[in-house]
Amino acid sequence: MHVTVPPISERIRSLAIASFPTHVSLDGSAHRARGGVDATGRPLLLVKPGEPLHALPASDDVVVTVDLAASRTLGGVEHPRGLLKVQGWAQAVPAAEARDAAVAVAGRCPDESLFAAVEGDPAGPRLFRVDVGYVIYLTGQESGMLDAEEYLGAGPDPFLDAAERILHHVNESHRDQLRQAVRKMLGGPAPDVWLWELDRYGATVRSGIEDPTLIRVPWSAPVDGPEALERALACLICAH
Secondary structure (H helix, E strand, O other): OOOOOOOHHHHHHHHHHOOEEEEEEEOOEEEEOOEEEOOOOOEEEEEOOOOHHHHOOOOOOEEEEEEEEEEEEEOOEEEEEEEEEEEEEEEEOOHHHHHHHHHHHHHHOOOOHHHHHHHOOOOOOEEEEEEEEEEEEEEOOEEEEEEHHHHHHOOOOOOHHHHHHHHHHHHHHOHHHHHHHHHHHHOOOOOOOEEEEEEOOEEEEEEOOOOOEEEEEEOOOOOOOHHHHHHHHHHHHHHO
């Protein structure tokens, strides 16, 4: 059977890479969070003095739920892509791994206190990592749950970085061609067209303002690299 969309675990891992923590819940209360997601998909939290996790001993862990939000900016307006709730065990990042964790956080949440967190002063900012128990996802009209094995055993789309670069280029420079292609595919008007998602299995186009429609356009076969991904998208636009 021809596969037209990535496996759900891969899709959620790709979404997680583009997400940032908004809240962390522990002991029955929720607090604002800042941080990122590491290469394995685990949430990273930058915790400052006075915040609930800060006093946790380095050798201990605590059950938390971290909300991760992903969005995409189109024409200067931010639109939600999905929400993930990651439940697991928060533990201080080991000193030997603090620098890599800080770099991952800086990519989503630049903060000068990351430098102090890397220094390891227990009275200063600290970095925590959440070992995943399960992930609840809500993206578009889809929702569900992945256990730790499903989530951590998958990887994001292998060409995710290239896909995002190509997507931004098309949205900035080739929206008119994209609109014409979508109009011909639909056989009618295609207002406010944007490239919404791009992966090795196909492209998702967003059309409409008040009540947008997502249109999935699969490739004839999964692409095997960034250049093939760019060619597939170019053929889609030029063929219509």
